[in-house]
Amino acid sequence: MQHFSPGRSVSVRVPASSANLGPGFDSIGLALGVYDDVEATVTGDELQITVEGHGAGEVPVDDGHLVWRSACIMWAALDLTPPKGLRLHCRNEIPHSRGLGSSAAAIVAGMAMALALVQEDIDDAESLALINRLAADAEGHPDNSSASVYGGCTISWADDHGRGWQTIRPALHPQIRPVLFVPAATLSTDKARAALGASVPLSAAASTAGRAALLTEALTRSPELLLPATRxxxxxxxRRPAYERSMELVDRLRQQGHAATISGAGPAVLVLSTTDHADPIAELTDEWRVLTPGVADAGVRVVSRSVASTV
Ligand SMILES: Nc1ncnc2c1ncn2[C@@H]1O[C@H](COP(=O)(O)OP(=O)(O)OP(=O)(O)O)[C@@H](O)[C@H]1O
Ligand SMILES: N[C@@H](CCO)C(=O)O
Structure with a gap:
């Protein structure tokens, strides 16, 4: 473990994610080929944050910035005092509050950047498990953050002994293609979670558990089962009252035979398509911005680092 050296700089890239995929609430995530980049340089001076793309002019650019706050969580876990000065530049391609995991991506990027500034690699199992655990704790649920950490499709659960979160990464069937319908409207995850009751009927729990089990088969071996598996x-x-238009689109697409769900806490809509069906779906509506980003096979990674002494 090294101390922060002025001039040291790292750049990390993190993918967006779609969570739940229908019945995998707070567990299943899918990494999407839409990315945020964070460049950090130790200056020894003060905290300077600049933002390009989504969130520019909206998110705080002081010590309330989510990437910085998440970096501080990582340094605290490592028993390190944050560097005195840091220049952070964020280039955000992931839309905020649409259900594409922007907050989880920011948290994972901040934690990965914090770790990459003090050790050579972050792609070993131990480092990724540390980021995965701290990021899920910070989000309160692991589905988005685990997909951003590991890439691909992830299934996460809380350890029975209270030791944190576990994640596996099943091999996604190669024909599966995510199609996202992204509206202009936003919905914060906090608001969407507040719409949920504390309990559900046994029949709802039992039916959903059955479809979540079916979903693992559909995602890995039998994509022809995706329509029933995403119920x-x-x-x-x-949450229907919070994203009425999105649910109308989900209902319409499902009636047409497409495996449509709300993406994360919404309001974006996710269709799990196959190579055979992607194009016709993209033509179904012009009311929404349609993205076909592909699955991000890789999770968070360091894209460049330098030890140049210019600060
Ligand atoms: N790159 C970022 N930099 C700073 N803050 C961010 C960034 N991304 C997200 N945030 C913060 O997180 C908020 C959005 O988080 P929220 O959990 O409501 O939605 P989401 O993560 O985009 O969607 P979902 O969790 O449903 O997939 C933004 O309003 C902003 O405050
Ligand atoms: N599982 C979370 C995902 C938020 O993106 C929820 O639906 O609230």
Whole structure:
């Protein structure tokens, strides 16, 4: 472990994610080929934050910035005092508050950057597990953050012994293609979570558990089962008033045979398509921005680092 050296700089890239995929509430995530980049340079001076793309002019650019706050969580876990000065430049391609995991991506990017400034590699199992655990704790649920950490499709659960979060990365069927319908409207995850009750009927829990089990088969071996496998009774109906237009689109697409769900806490809509069906879906509506980003096979990574002494 090294101390912060002025001039040291790292750049990390993190993918967006779609969570839940229907019945996998707070567990299943899918990394998407839409990215945020964070460049950090130790200056020894003060905290300077600049933002390009989504969030520019909206998110705080002081010590309330989510990337910085997340970096501080990582340094605290490593028993390190944050560097005195840091220049942070954020280039954000991930839309905020649409259900594409922007907050999880920012948290993972901040934690990965913090670790990369003090050690050579972050792609070993131990480092990724540390980021995965701290990021899920910070988000309060692991589905988005685990996909941003590991890439691909992830299934996460809370360890039975209270030791944190576990994640596996099943091999996604190669024909599966995510199609996202992104509206102009936003919905914060906090607001969407507040719409959920504390309990659900046993029949809803049992039906959803069955479809979540089916979803793992559909995602890995039998994509022809994606339509029944993406049905949920736990969260989408309860949140319908918060994203009425999105649910109308989900209902319409499902009636047409597409495996449509709300992406994360919404309001974006995710269709799990296959190579055979992607183009016709993209033509279904012009009311929404349609993205076909592909699955991000890789999770967070360091894209460049330098020890130049210019600060
Ligand atoms: N790159 C970023 N830099 C700083 N703050 C960010 C960044 N991305 C997200 N945030 C903060 O997180 C908020 C959005 O988080 P929220 O959890 O509501 O939505 P989301 O993560 O985009 O969607 P979901 O969790 O449903 O996938 C933004 O309003 C902003 O405050
Ligand atoms: N599982 C979370 C995902 C938020 O992106 C929720 O639906 O609230």
């Amino acid at each position: 949920d009774w736990l969260h989408q109906e309860a």
